[in-house]
Amino acid sequence: MRYLRLYLYFLRFSFSRAMEFRLDFWFRIVxxxxxxVVQIIFFSVLYxxxxxxxxWEFPQVxxxxxxxxxxxxxxMTVFANNMWWLPILVNKGDLDYYLVRPVSSLFFLxxxxxxxxxxxxxxxxSGLMAWALLSYPDALGGLRIGTYLLLLLNGTILxxxxxxxxxxxxxxxxxxxxxxxxxxxxxxxxxxPDRIFKGYVRRTLLTIxxxxxxxxxxARVLFEGLKPELLLHALGVTALLFVGMTLFWKRAxxxxxxxxx
Amino acid sequence: MIRVRNLKKEFRVHRKEPGLIASIRSxxxxxxxxxxxxxxxxxEVGEGEILGLVGANGAGKTTLVKILSGIIHPSGGEVSVLDxxxxxxxxxFRSRIALIMGQKAQLWWDLPAADCFxxxxxxxxxxxxxxxxxxxxxxxxxxxSGEINFQIRRLSxxxxxxxxxxxALLHRPRVVFLxxxxxxxxxxxxxxxxxxxxxxxxxxxxxxxxxxxxxEDIERLCERILIIRDGEFVYDGALDRVVRHYxxxxxxxxxxxxxxxxERAAAVARLQGEVLEAGRDQVRVKVDREDVTRCAQQLLSxxxxxxxxxxxxxxxTVIERIFNEKGKVPA
Numbered sequence: 051m052r053y054l055r056l057y058l059y060f061l062r063f064s065f066s067r068a069m070e071f072r073l074d075f076w077f078r079i080v081x082x083x084x085x086x087v088v089q090i091i092f093f094s095v096l097y098x099x100x101x102x103x104x105x106w107e108f109p110q111v112x113x114x115x116x117x118x119x120x121x122x123x124x125x126m127t128v129f130a131n132n133m134w135w136l137p138i139l140v141n142k143g144d145l146d147y148y149l150v151r152p153v154s155s156l157f158f159l160x161x162x163x164x165x166x167x168x169x170x171x172x173x174x175x176s177g178l179m180a181w182a183l184l185s186y187p188d189a190l191g192g193l194r195i196g197t198y199l200l201l202l203l204n205g206t207i208l209x210x211x212x213x214x215x216x217x218x219x220x221x222x223x224x225x226x227x228x229x230x231x232x233x234x235x236x237x238x239x240x241x242x243p244d245r246i247f248k249g250y251v252r253r254t255l256l257t258i259x260x261x262x263x264x265x266x267x268x269a270r271v272l273f274e275g276l277k278p279e280l281l282l283h284a285l286g287v288t289a290l291l292f293v294g295m296t297l298f299w300k301r302a303x304x305x306x307x308x309x310x311x
Numbered sequence: 312m313i314r315v316r317n318l319k320k321e322f323r324v325h326r327k328e329p330g331l332i333a334s335i336r337s338x339x340x341x342x343x344x345x346x347x348x349x350x351x352x353x354x355e356v357g358e359g360e361i362l363g364l365v366g367a368n369g370a371g372k373t374t375l376v377k378i379l380s381g382i383i384h385p386s387g388g389e390v391s392v393l394d395x396x397x398x399x400x401x402x403x404f405r406s407r408i409a410l411i412m413g414q415k416a417q418l419w420w421d422l423p424a425a426d427c428f429x430x431x432x433x434x435x436x437x438x439x440x441x442x443x444x445x446x447x448x449x450x451x452x453x454x455x456s457g458e459i460n461f462q463i464r465r466l467s468x469x470x471x472x473x474x475x476x477x478x479a480l481l482h483r484p485r486v487v488f489l490x491x492x493x494x495x496x497x498x499x500x501x502x503x504x505x506x507x508x509x510x511x512x513x514x515x516x517x518x519x520x521x522x523x524x525x526x527e528d529i530e531r532l533c534e535r536i537l538i539i540r541d542g543e544f545v546y547d548g549a550l551d552r553v554v555r556h557y558x559x560x561x562x563x564x565x566x567x568x569x570x571x572x573x574e575r576a577a578a579v580a581r582l583q584g585e586v587l588e589a590g591r592d593q594v595r596v597k598v599d600r601e602d603v604t605r606c607a608q609q610l611l612s613x614x615x616x617x618x619x620x621x622x623x624x625x626x627x628t629v630i631e632r633i634f635n636e637k638g639k640v641p642a
Binding site (some may be wrong): 120151152247304 | 382421434
């Protein structure tokens with residue numbers, strides 16, 4: 051409850067600040083809507099040449115990419131600003147005050163800055179998701195949709211865990227551009243249906259670097275029905291990576307050198 | 312409250328020669344040197360004590376403060392602060408310490424201080440009543456009750472520092488680390504903060520460690536100082552003792568009425584101490600502490616003195632001399 055109350059303060063502060071920068075507020079919405087339109091056009095063009103891609107027809111891919119939009123909007127709103135700041139804070143030695151507070155430093159540094167000016171994008175992405183689900187030709191059922199939304203939430207957490215895991219090496223490397231670029235290049239895999247990949251690439255994307263668990267596996271559960279092993283796999287991988295990332299964070303804090311005054 | 316034994320901290324630093332060729336070479340072969348920031352220091356600080364940590368830039372002061380507050384890990388030795396190992400960062404430990412860094416802000420720039428204080432209330436789980444009383448008391452002591460509802464960025468540097476102090480002390484910490492709390496402030500703000508710290512110490516009796524390059528901070532606030540040079544303590548004791556040891560003299564300056572040149576020359580020859588200046592209007596003499604009264608009497612009885620001034624040697628000069636010397640300061 052205390053952490054929830056703290057998060058409400060973060061929200062309040064972030065909204066107060068965001069309202070001061072009106073132009074940025076609108077610019078972010080326009081930028082993300084353009085991104086959504088480009089993705090939908092990209093798949094529309096592909097489906098002009100084929101009726102099935104990775105086992106999915108266009109209405110299924112539409113639900114899948116809208117699922118990714120929702121995860122992306124959540125990540126951009128809840129975590130992205132904090133992830134952007136982390137390497138800067140580490141390199142400038144500005145973690146000091148976060149480390150002396152009696153609160154989890156990981157919680158504080160991951161959630162303190164809520165991008166209130168991206169908040170509207172969650173509403174836009176939710177609207178697109180509702181539209182994609184409503185225009186889906188077959189009945190999906192409440193349980194499947196509920197599980198799908200739960201797995202999208204799991205995908206959001208997984209996205210965050212992998213993002214921060216790619217940033218933590220900054221404690222040793224000091225420059226993190228290379229790893230950051232690799233992470234963003236790899237997020238492309240989460241924007242594609244997992245079945246278009248084969249062999250060890252697919253296995254890697256479902257286990258060690260589970261970008262396909264972010265939005266592709268949830269969509270598969272929605273279309274192919276509830277399979278307990280898939281559910282357990284998605285939740286289990288997220289839990290394992292979260293624990294691993296927490297240990298990695300603790301190890302990194304030991305290497306934190308701060309900065310001289 | 313603070314106990315430190317044989318504390319060491321080493322940093323491994325990459326050394327690179329200047330120039331492009333050296334940069335390319337460093338891609339393949341790197342030379343690292345180990346920098347010993349702290350070389351086995353030991354000391355204790357008790358309740359209600361303000362310990363001054365004095366040293367040149369890079370001497371190891373900030374490293375020591377950051378180890379004691381749990382920000383960085385030591386390379387060796389033992390540290391106990393409020394019976395905790397700081398680098399374990401237990402919540403009980405972090406709830407009872409405070410860190411104030413004059414060069415780093417902890418408050419949210421775009422928000423009023425009052426909002427930031429509310430967040431800290433939640434972080435430190437301060438009960439409503441205690442929060443209201445402490446905030447009112449601190450605002451009253453620092454005379455900033457009217458400013459807490461303004462955005463931090465709209466405040467002057469002195470007011471911001473006062474807000475930082477309030478933010479750090481809201482939870483009534485038992486140990487307070489102050490790293491250059493008056494840096495960049497004007498004289499009146501510096502004085503206000505010193506007075507506040509003394510009053511706060513009087514009321515709450517926390518252990519405090521203060522680092523500052525302003526000797527007036529050290530003089531006003533600290534009965535005991537630690538002088539640190541290249542990661543080692545060269546002095547641990549009372550401030551006045553080190554001043555007496557290194558400045559066993561005072562400077563007497565007498566402003567004079569005009570008098571004949573030959574009389575003045577004869578009087579100069581009779582004067583006790585080392586004459587630094589003997590002009591027509593003024594004479595300055597460096598005298599051992601025990602001879603000050605005699606020399607002053609001599610000046611007043613034999614010279615046409617209009618005004619007499621007796622100066623202590625500047626503490627900053629004493630400390631600078633210690634920084635530049637080798638070996639420890641004798642106890």
